[in-house]
Amino acid sequence: MNFKEELNKKSELINDLLKRYIRSQECPEKILNSSVEYSLMAGGKRIRPILIISTYELFREDIEKTFIFDVAMEMIHTFSLIHDDLPGIDNDDYRRGKLTNHKKFNEATAILAGDSLLNYAYNLVLNDIINNNEIKERKLQALYELSYGTDRMIAGEYVDTEYEGKEILSEYLEYIHKNKTGALIKASVKIGAILAGASQEDIDKLTIYAEKIGLAFQIKDDILSEIGDAKEIGKPVGNDKEREKCTYTTKYGLEKAQQILNEITNEAIEIISEFDNSEFLRELALYIANRNK
């Protein structure tokens, strides 16, 4: 199986897992549940749960032990997208070529759908930990990492919003990227490693790999937001510049941003190559740097 086939297969697996947790359309809050389902199944790349599974696979084969975290991670990521798109924050009408949640439903529904997804992620994992004695301590540690990553992601989103249209120091730009996108990517890799029982030394190395690809992911997003194909990425391009949003491309220019992207991708590949069976994670670093959406 080549990289693209494996990526698609893993992405399909995540979609199937998510479908298991879609809630009743026969209850007073049925429209809330529909709105959650709408955003959850809107066709994301599922990079974060794929990172959990693929990091776990460096050490063990029984990937079903990661499933509840795969679902929880994608729920929390989806919550963050729904809230970021809100009129009070980025005020975006489209995401992945589809109407954003508040445009498809309404603002109250989008706020509460995001809240519900964030909270339900914890509810699901806690239920699993209570009713399943396997690797309980590891799961608790992994859930803590999820909560920490989410905390940093929210802080990063806040600082990004606060500095929109303002001159920004490069240390703040780094802070935003490290937290807003990087925190959940880092948490995903750490969760995979913790669940697999990796040594602290291995967790530390993998954390550096995760930091590199997290930063690469955001720089690539910045580049695509400026010069990507609007049809491919599913939202208008050039918005960031218009809003005077601080990004790698508005701060450093396109050429320098691309250069940084290449450098950190190479660094990530170097670190992950120290692990056996790491071909997929090497290819994933390249995929993040080279994707067109």
Next chain:
Amino acid sequence: MNFKEELNKKSELINDLLKRYIRSQECPEKILNSSVEYSLMAGGKRIRPILIISTYELFREDIEKTFIFDVAMEMIHTFSLIHDDLPGIDNDDYRRGKLTNHKKFNEATAILAGDSLLNYAYNLVLNDIINNNEIKERKLQALYELSYGTDRMIAGEYVDTEYEGKEILSEYLEYIHKNKTGALIKASVKIGAILAGASQEDIDKLTIYAEKIGLAFQIKDDILSEIGDAKEIGKPVGNDKEREKCTYTTKYGLEKAQQILNEITNEAIEIISEFDNSEFLRELALYIANRNK
């Protein structure tokens, strides 16, 4: 110590606990942290953590074992208030006589402050569970109850919002009250009982008490929203009627609502009286029914 003195003492204790968890004002997200602090310290009645502590005290004296849950519960309650007040939901300018979070700061800050509080509540408890081996299983079960109550609270808030201005079946009214306000009140009592190691039989009895006072709390809120003193309750009265919001008073009229309130308060007192040392929880049921703010 009489009831009022004990209530104030417990409320002060909660305020002191919350202050311990206020975060840095020296970081890129400092305004986000200020906004969280603003709403957290805006002078709530702290009924939910007081219920955790007072239920725990039916069984044990070492109430410090509940502290992290007292803080987490009040954080989640505060998150729900910040989001409910948003322009996209209730669009309220005042709460407890102070500007609502989005009026004092801005909408983006209020959305993210709510998100941050909800998530940080889990982060704090998980950190405590990982680093402290005492009553670990009870704490896990209690955290699950917190997540379940929060899930139901969000669903109740959604249905409340969805039916604003619409004719509503009384089963939906009951659903809204049971979930929107009742779910976290019930969770508080259950958390107190679970942490104390109460028997399932006792937990079941206390759950019924909690359901009664939860409903009483919401009916009293409905009554105060219609005929309360705006200065005492800190927001305009008569808003619910104007918005055609479905409440006990708009549905049943003031007299009938008051009658239901008295009945369920008496039922709650009857149940809690089966426990030794339950005087405070008896008085609390009366306080909920008779408060003027």
